[in-house]
Amino acid sequence: MNQLTMDDIVQNSEYEVMRADFRQRIINLKKLRRLVIGPRISLVFENTDTMRFQVQEMMRIEHIEDPQKIRQEIDVYNDLLPPGLAIGATLLIELSQSDDMPEILHQLSGVEEHVALVVGNHMVPALAEPGRSTEEKTSAVHYLTFPFTDQVLQSLMDHPEHVILRIDHPGYVYETSVPPETVSLLIGDLLTSKE
Numbered sequence: 001m002n003q004l005t006m007d008d009i010v011q012n013s014e015y016e017v018m019r020a021d022f023r024q025r026i027i028n029l030k031k032l033r034r035l036v037i038g039p040r041i042s043l044v045f046e047n048t049d050t051m052r053f054q055v056q057e058m059m060r061i062e063h064i065e066d067p068q069k070i071r072q073e074i075d076v077y078n079d080l081l082p083p084g085l086a087i088g089a090t091l092l093i094e095l096s097q098s099d100d101m102p103e104i105l106h107q108l109s110g111v112e113e114h115v116a117l118v119v120g121n122h123m124v125p126a127l128a129e130p131g132r133s134t135e136e137k138t139s140a141v142h143y144l145t146f147p148f149t150d151q152v153l154q155s156l157m158d159h160p161e162h163v164i165l166r167i168d169h170p171g172y173v174y175e176t177s178v179p180p181e182t183v184s185l186l187i188g189d190l191l192t193s194k195e
Helices: 012-033 048-062 067-078 101-107 150-158 180-194
Strands: 034-037 041-045 086-093 115-119 122-125 141-147 163-169 172-177
Touching: 012 034, 012 041, 012 048, 012 180, 034 163, 034 172, 041 180, 048 067, 086 180, 115 150, 122 150, 150 180
Parallel strands: none
Antiparallel strands: 034 041, 041 086, 086 141, 115 122, 115 163, 163 172
């Protein structure tokens, strides 16, 4: 997946002019990249555009103008864009004020280790960022990487209608079909990383 560079980022003054249109474009893009898996978890497949939005918004909120600090923000968000033939994703555990948050986060401890994409006959287990779960609880946000091989990418292109996102955790077993338009975006991300 292509990572962000300084050339992808504009100064805050320029961003303010383009923000409304860019923000709407990212909202529309995330609708295609977001999947709901069961009653509590959603996953967003990230790409360079979604991470660019995150950097620009952080710069805007924090009034960051210094190139060194911008570089630091880029580095933080590039960690969510795996290099090579891989897809990055953010997994979100959805909680409300009425939920027993400690109990739910305890029940879902380690859920990030049980996520996979099923592409035809191939299983692509997600690799989770370490340190976000303990035996007692888990974080409400996890960063995942789905590493592909050329063979699995070919299967994705040959059979875009047979892609499933699965969670097989002892306390949370759900799966959802990945819509063709989302698969098409993921194929685009993976092919771009091969260029």
